[in-house]
Amino acid sequence: MKVLKFGGSSVASAENIEKVVVIVKQKAEQSNVAIVVSALGRVTDKLISAGKLASTGNEEYKHILVELEERHLAEVRNLIPVSAQSSVLSQVKKRLNEIDNICEGVYLIGELSKKTLDRIMSYGELLSSLIIAEKLKAEGVDVALKDTRELIKTDAHYGNANVDFDNSNLLIWQYFNQSSRITVLPGFVASTESNETTTLGRGGSDYTASIIAGALNAEVLEIWTDVSGMMTADPRIVGQAYPIDKISYGEAMELSHFGAKVIYPPTIQPVLERKIPVWIKNTFAPNDAGTLILENGNESPGIVKGLSSVDKIALLSLEGSGMVGVPGFSRRLFDALSRKLINVIFITQGSSEHSISVGVLEEDVIRAKTVVDSEFAFEISIKKVEPLSVERGLCIVALVGDKMRSQPGVSGKMFSALGRNGINVRAIAQGSSEKNISAVINEKDVRKALNVLHEEFFETPTKQVNLFIVGTGNVGGKLIEQIRKQQHFLKEELRLNVRIIGLANSKKMCFDENGMDLENWKEKLLEGETMDMRQFIQRSKALNKRNSVFVDNTASEAVSKIYEELLENNISLVTCNKIACASTYKNYRKLKQLAMNQNVSFLFETNVGAGLPIIGTLNDMVRSGDRVRKIDAVLSGSLNFIFNNFKEGVSFENVVRQAQTEGYTEPDPRIDLTGTDVKRKILILIRESGVAMEMEDIATDSFMPADCLEGTVDNFFAKLKEHGQVFDEIYKRANAEGKKLKFVASYNEGKAKVGLQAVDRDHPLYMLDGKDNIVLFTTDRYHEQPLIVKGAGAGAEVTASGIFADIIKTAR
Numbered sequence: 001m002k003v004l005k006f007g008g009s010s011v012a013s014a015e016n017i018e019k020v021v022v023i024v025k026q027k028a029e030q031s032n033v034a035i036v037v038s039a040l041g042r043v044t045d046k047l048i049s050a051g052k053l054a055s056t057g058n059e060e061y062k063h064i065l066v067e068l069e070e071r072h073l074a075e076v077r078n079l080i081p082v083s084a085q086s087s088v089l090s091q092v093k094k095r096l097n098e099i100d101n102i103c104e105g106v107y108l109i110g111e112l113s114k115k116t117l118d119r120i121m122s123y124g125e126l127l128s129s130l131i132i133a134e135k136l137k138a139e140g141v142d143v144a145l146k147d148t149r150e151l152i153k154t155d156a157h158y159g160n161a162n163v164d165f166d167n168s169n170l171l172i173w174q175y176f177n178q179s180s181r182i183t184v185l186p187g188f189v190a191s192t193e194s195n196e197t198t199t200l201g202r203g204g205s206d207y208t209a210s211i212i213a214g215a216l217n218a219e220v221l222e223i224w225t226d227v228s229g230m231m232t233a234d235p236r237i238v239g240q241a242y243p244i245d246k247i248s249y250g251e252a253m254e255l256s257h258f259g260a261k262v263i264y265p266p267t268i269q270p271v272l273e274r275k276i277p278v279w280i281k282n283t284f285a286p287n288d289a290g291t292l293i294l295e296n297g298n299e300s301p302g303i304v305k306g307l308s309s310v311d312k313i314a315l316l317s318l319e320g321s322g323m324v325g326v327p328g329f330s331r332r333l334f335d336a337l338s339r340k341l342i343n344v345i346f347i348t349q350g351s352s353e354h355s356i357s358v359g360v361l362e363e364d365v366i367r368a369k370t371v372v373d374s375e376f377a378f379e380i381s382i383k384k385v386e387p388l389s390v391e392r393g394l395c396i397v398a399l400v401g402d403k404m405r406s407q408p409g410v411s412g413k414m415f416s417a418l419g420r421n422g423i424n425v426r427a428i429a430q431g432s433s434e435k436n437i438s439a440v441i442n443e444k445d446v447r448k449a450l451n452v453l454h455e456e457f458f459e460t461p462t463k464q465v466n467l468f469i470v471g472t473g474n475v476g477g478k479l480i481e482q483i484r485k486q487q488h489f490l491k492e493e494l495r496l497n498v499r500i501i502g503l504a505n506s507k508k509m510c511f512d513e514n515g516m517d518l519e520n521w522k523e524k525l526l527e528g529e530t531m532d533m534r535q536f537i538q539r540s541k542a543l544n545k546r547n548s549v550f551v552d553n554t555a556s557e558a559v560s561k562i563y564e565e566l567l568e569n570n571i572s573l574v575t576c577n578k579i580a581c582a583s584t585y586k587n588y589r590k591l592k593q594l595a596m597n598q599n600v601s602f603l604f605e606t607n608v609g610a611g612l613p614i615i616g617t618l619n620d621m622v623r624s625g626d627r628v629r630k631i632d633a634v635l636s637g638s639l640n641f642i643f644n645n646f647k648e649g650v651s652f653e654n655v656v657r658q659a660q661t662e663g664y665t666e667p668d669p670r671i672d673l674t675g676t677d678v679k680r681k682i683l684i685l686i687r688e689s690g691v692a693m694e695m696e697d698i699a700t701d702s703f704m705p706a707d708c709l710e711g712t713v714d715n716f717f718a719k720l721k722e723h724g725q726v727f728d729e730i731y732k733r734a735n736a737e738g739k740k741l742k743f744v745a746s747y748n749e750g751k752a753k754v755g756l757q758a759v760d761r762d763h764p765l766y767m768l769d770g771k772d773n774i775v776l777f778t779t780d781r782y783h784e785q786p787l788i789v790k791g792a793g794a795g796a797e798v799t800a801s802g803i804f805a806d807i808i809k810t811a812r
């Protein structure tokens with residue numbers, strides 16, 4: 001014998017009932033079946049409100065009854081062939097008239113007892129079971145309809161009656177011993193010894209099915225619902241959640257308790273006692289495997305079986321020096337809470353005994369505070385304990401799995417994943433059964449926490465990287481294109497799901513929580529909202545995505561000023577904008593320290609030499625204990641390009657324009673021409689070498705006439721033209737001596753300078769082509785021959801690739 005239960009969503013409409021019929025027919029071919037049905041979706045709620053409205057004299061109840069009548073009659077017309085309709089319609093109408101009469105009585109007396117409400121509610125299942133049984137008959141299935149009130153006997157605790165198992169088991173057994181192969185039964189309803197209708201409370205139809213399965217020692221209890229089993233996490237929160245294939249009773253109960261509403265734990269007690277498997281199946285996807293709940297379900301692979309959470313929790317903490325070593329404090333605390341019928345969801349106490357914390361539902365906080373403060377009024381008055389402290393706005397996230405108890409490192413993995421993502425844990429509890437490890441966190445973090453934990457325990461090994469990119473010019477534009485082209489490769493080869501969630505330039509911004517379609521990002525941005533940096537940050541923070549990375553592709557000081565706030569909010573930073581790292585030493589250190597404290601990345605490889613591995617190489621040397629003695633470098637791609645292409649017959653102004661067009665200069669080319677860009681870069685190298693230095697400490701030998709730097713960029717180009725001769729002279733002098741012009745940055749034992757030099761053939765910087773950069777590090781280990789990094793040091797494509805590499809590093 002199999003017992004099948006179909007919930008409200010499975011029988012919500014004629015279309016759904018057709019699906020139920022297909023399933024029942026197929027099951028009936030294999031064995032005898034008992035089919036327990038819920039009321040059509042939302043009918044019970046409607047019946048309750050009809051009863052309540054009637055009891056307050058509100059005639060609106062009649063409209064609800066009309067609505068219910070139309071719905072049920074329509075289902076009959078949709079499901080049953082016309083030739084068989086009239087008898088079914090009259091049976092349904094008879095039931096509907098009974099509801100009308102009861103409600104009219106309630107309306108007239110102005111009173112709705114629990115007993116009467118049970119009678120009203122019972123019609124939901126009585127009607128649905130009648131319609132489904134008739135539908136099956138119309139399909140040629142030999143089926144009996146049995147009123148469960150004749151089988152399940154309870155006490156008179158209306159609304160949530162207690163089952164008399166001895167009596168009920170016997171009645172059920174006797175009936176099924178001689179019944180037809182297929183029986184349809186209404187769930188939720190039962191009756192007292194004197195045949196008064198009762199109901200079984202929350203999860204009632206599951207309970208009915210479970211009682212019948214238990215009494216018959218059924219082969220299986222199948223619960224047919226609208227999801228494909230118990231999921232690894234709530235799929236509305238965790239997009240990657242998937243159905244669990246097997247699970248133990250204990251695990252299923254833990255998960256259900258913490259919010260997986262597929263089954264209501266107390267209701268499966270009868271099957272649990274007899275070790276009858278429970279199979280959760282999806283009426284709308286019957287071929288899906290579903291979840292099998294059984295005694296040894298924990299033997300299936302996986303240490304952690306699922307994640308769950310409970311919202312709207314408050315943490316109550318009783319603290320005080322007077323509690324240490326004094327027996328009775330916990331007893332009094334729990335007695336006080338229990339006197340007010342406050343359910344304690346979570347308990348934790350440090351072994352110092354100085355405090356005890358309990359988690360309760362937020363709605364219970366005021367009553368809890370009042371009763372506990374009154375219980376400990378004396379101790380509070382003599383300052384032995386503090387008044388109860390209350391922290392609201394919390395929730396619990398939990399890992400569930402029987403096998404966690406024998407597996408070291410699960411909680412370590414849990415808390416380090418939460419910590420890496422900046423999720424603060426307020427309290428921790430792990431039952432000694434070790435089936436459940438719970439953490440209390442701020443409710444704003446719950447979505448992030450569940451996704452982080454799901455990724456950690458279930459999604460091996462794809463990792464999501466969520467980007468918030470500001471700046472879509474030369475470099476930013478190329479970066480987005482590179483990401484677009486590599487997205488598939490990253491997923492397949494590195495198991496990285498790199499998505500752009502937020503995108504902005506100085507004019508517009510747009511967001512897509514699920515990751516932007518990069519085929520048309522330009523159009524999306526154009527259609528976006530007006531850019532507002534504060535808004536952009538607020539939205540990035542509020543989305544609170546795991547592995548969030550802010551990418552700065554601007555040259556904006558304003559953007560560089562928000563780094564601190566981003567890092568404080570556990571958002572990693574990748575930047576090609578040099579302003580922050582070349583600001584005051586104090587700010588540079590603060591940002592680096594903050595990143596370290598918050599356990600996030602702050603990466604800026606492209607600040608020096610674009611995509612060349614200069615900072616990474618330097619970091620590796622310093623971290624392994626090397627010391628930088630000297631740096632000699634050409635660090636400006638644009639200046640190198642300019643002086644490599646500037647010759648007789650070519651105007652200096654035009655070469656500078658060309659460098660700008662090729663994308664080598666800063667958005668404002670004066671930053672390059674004045675040597676500011678090079679100063680920033682050598683400063684960053686010096687700081688990364690471990691030396692504290694400021695921009696003003698670097699001597700600058702400028703070759704630019706001072707008035708070139710006044711006014712706008714257009715003025716600047718006009719002045720370059722005007723001073724053409726000055727630049728020609730510089731070139732001619734060097735050329736006459738067989739030298740080349742190089743804008744050189746150097747650092748030597750605490751001193752740094754930048755300036756234009758004419759270098760001869762023997763000089764290591766002489767042969768530096770195009771827009772290349774070169775850095776020679778002389779260190780304690782590399783003191784005979786410097787370590788050299790050389791290559792293209794400017795250009796949007798190479799810079800973007802350096803930023804891309806940094807983004808990937810944040811995730812590894």
Ligand SMILES: NC(=O)C1=CN([C@@H]2O[C@H](COP(=O)(O)OP(=O)(O)OC[C@H]3O[C@@H](n4cnc5c(N)ncnc54)[C@H](O)[C@@H]3O)[C@@H](O)[C@H]2O)C=CC1
Binds near residue numbers: 474555578606
């Ligand atoms: N071009 C190169 O070879 C290299 C460039 N870099 C750095 O790359 C950065 C960007 O350079 P390019 O792409 O050439 O500049 P760009 O002028 O082409 O693009 C700058 C982008 O930033 C946006 N932007 C500017 N201020 C903003 C603000 N306050 N809020 C939001 N968006 C803002 C602009 O709308 C634009 O989309 C600069 O910091 C530069 O130093 C670094 C290494 C090499």
Ligand SMILES: N[C@@H](CC=O)C(=O)O
Binds near residue numbers: 607
């Ligand atoms: N403008 C810079 C490029 C980026 O750092 C340069 O010319 O080197």
